[in-house]
Amino acid sequence: MPGAREVGISGGEEGGGVCAQFCILESAFFQILCVLGRITDYSGHSSWGEESFTANLKSKRDKWKQIRVSSSGEVPYYSVLTVLPQRDKGKLRAERDQRWTLGNHPGGMAQVAAAPSPGATPGQPCVFKLVLLGSSSVGKSSLALRYVRNDFKSTLPTVGCIVLWIKLPLASVPGAFFTKLVEFGAASLKFEIWDTAGQEKYHSVCHLYFRGANAALLVYDITSKDSFGMAQQWLKDLEKEFQPGEVVVMLVGNKTDLGEEREVMFEEGKEFAESKGLLFMETSARLNHQVTEVFSAVARELLQREERKKDQTQQRDARLALNERPAGQAKCCAH
Numbered sequence: 001m002p003g004a005r006e007v008g009i010s011g012g013e014e015g016g017g018v019c020a021q022f023c024i025l026e027s028a029f030f031q032i033l034c035v036l037g038r039i040t041d042y043s044g045h046s047s048w049g050e051e052s053f054t055a056n057l058k059s060k061r062d063k064w065k066q067i068r069v070s071s072s073g074e075v076p077y078y079s080v081l082t083v084l085p086q087r088d089k090g091k092l093r094a095e096r097d098q099r100w101t102l103g104n105h106p107g108g109m110a111q112v113a114a115a116p117s118p119g120a121t122p123g124q125p126c127v128f129k130l131v132l133l134g135s136s137s138v139g140k141s142s143l144a145l146r147y148v149r150n151d152f153k154s155t156l157p158t159v160g161c162i163v164l165w166i167k168l169p170l171a172s173v174p175g176a177f178f179t180k181l182v183e184f185g186a187a188s189l190k191f192e193i194w195d196t197a198g199q200e201k202y203h204s205v206c207h208l209y210f211r212g213a214n215a216a217l218l219v220y221d222i223t224s225k226d227s228f229g230m231a232q233q234w235l236k237d238l239e240k241e242f243q244p245g246e247v248v249v250m251l252v253g254n255k256t257d258l259g260e261e262r263e264v265m266f267e268e269g270k271e272f273a274e275s276k277g278l279l280f281m282e283t284s285a286r287l288n289h290q291v292t293e294v295f296s297a298v299a300r301e302l303l304q305r306e307e308r309k310k311d312q313t314q315q316r317d318a319r320l321a322l323n324e325r326p327a328g329q330a331k332c333c334a335h
């Protein structure tokens, strides 16, 4: 978008060849453990295999521990299978076996997933939570990866609902995974992008992750009519959770590079979006077509809404101030 400048990217540690989902999973766990006060530092992953990973965590006592985490089952959960002792001792001693079910651990995901407060600190950019929703394989993770890192790769299915922050993260485990700072002239905002798993088995828990969202991208694959239908289903889920106009929603038809296999016409997407008051764009994460424009359009809409809210608050305060004047004092300073 003209005037938009991307000024920074942070979060989501990614080692060589490590997939985005992995970052999400890591990030989610890192946040959970920080919230629980169990760790003070995190050294990143050491390996990835199937649906498990290992990570090095620094405890309050300044000791490094290695944990192995896996996800499995119909309801996604992440289980710390084994806590290994300090690496310098070299022994494999199981110290703890804990299991968290996403969303219901006291002090866990519920806090991690708390809504960011736009512009909470004066001088700081407004922070907005943006969730990516849609069927499996429509390209949610790819759009985030393209936007945040200008990268594209064949990715593994996200497990669970991770916030990625921009993959703000999990197989897709809920969690923030990337943040991106965007400046529009004098205004700036920070996106916290939460990626969710599109697989049907995770659908029932994904609402935990869009709680507190400021914006949502409803992504479908233009070569799949089914995915377009599912995007409409996701919209119904959002409507259950939010008041009309509470979140900025954009419908995104991805994979325009596969035009010959197109099953959903541009007009079809546009008409549906207009009928529901949604923003609409078609993209190709693969060719980097319109990806930045999608996020910029959402960012612009969010900032405009914030401005409108500020104006309304000022007008209301001004009215209140006038009404509170002592009796007999003129309400109009012109006379």
Ligand SMILES: Nc1nc2c(ncn2[C@@H]2O[C@H](COP(=O)(O)OP(=O)(O)OP(=O)(O)O)[C@@H](O)[C@H]2O)c(=O)[nH]1
Residues within 6 Å of the ligand: 134, 135, 136, 137, 138, 139, 140, 141, 142, 143, 153, 154, 155, 156, 157, 158, 159, 172, 196, 197, 198, 199, 254, 255, 256, 257, 258, 283, 284, 285, 286, 287
């Ligand atoms: N041709 C083409 N392929 C794409 C595009 N975007 C994503 N893909 C591919 O589609 C597949 C699925 O992409 P993902 O980004 O993992 O999809 P997702 O929606 O995050 O999937 P889940 O994690 O299962 O919810 C991968 O093989 C991507 O490389 C695109 O714009 N064009």
